[in-house]
Amino acid sequence: MSVFLPDMAARWHSLTAPLLADTARREAVFQELIAAYEGPARHYHTLQHLDSLLTHLAAAPLHDAVVVQLAVWFHDMVYQSLRSDNEARSADRARAFLQETTLEPARQQRVAFLIERTADHTQPQPSDDNDLLWFLDADLSILGAPEEAYWEYARQVRREYHLVPDLLYRPGRRKVLAKMLATPALFRTLALHAALEVPARRNLAAEIAAWDRGGL
Incomplete structure (x- = not known):
């Protein structure tokens, strides 16, 4: 088990609980994210990378920290080294989850936009x-x-x-x-x-x- 996992779980649920009351659904998506970032083909784009971004941004003067943190979580959810559409597919995964939440549609699109800009x-x-x-x-x-x-x-x-x-x-x-x-x-x-x-x-x-x- 990754040394980052317990802390990452706490971060994920703290971020998403105000947006989705269904604990089981939040946990299911968290497990999907973990499976993606801990995949056998991952060596850099891992939970450590995710943790690094969240840490860097924790003290940043952000206008909408919730949107930025959601973008961090999903930005490398899809990562296949020989494909050129990883960012677009990751943004789609974010949209699919966020449609289940109470996050406003404009902010949902903002999350996807941030992810797509990492291309x-x-x-x-x-x-x-x-x-x-x-x-x-x-x-x-x-x-x-x-x-x-x-x-x-x-x-x-x-x-x-x-x-x-x-x-x-x-x-x-x-x-x-x-x-x-x-x-x-x-x-x-x-x-x-x-x-x-x-x-x-x-x-x-x-x-x-x-x-x-x-x-x-």
Whole structure:
């Protein structure tokens, strides 16, 4: 059992109990989420990643913390490394659950919108959407982690793509990293930009150099 599980259960029920009185239904969806994040193909997109985002956002100055936290829970519910529609499918799973709750329809759509925006972190984002920027920055925070943690992340992602041979993975991963490095700013909130932008760019450049030398 994951060391995160008891705390995660408490967080989930605290978040969703005001929205859905049916304890059994909340627990059933929680178990679906746990099964997804603890799936055998997961190495980085796990409960630890989920816990990291929730922790980063716990003290963030959010306008609608409930919506952002719901987006966190569902944003990687569907994750299959060889598919390009994971975010859209995860958003659909969120919508399906939220339709059972008392959350207002506009806020349900907002949860789905936040999830869908994680499909490409290099795309332009509305500068005045505080909650979106915090959510996206938290999702990318591993890029600015200390060197040892970053390399573990890079190896975990590689394991999630274990079906892809190095001959194909190397140029594909390099292209993704280079696209990130080419963005004017990886982090859009003042706090995380100040704390993580420089180490993130250093980590990305180091991983590119490693692939250019032949691998991690």
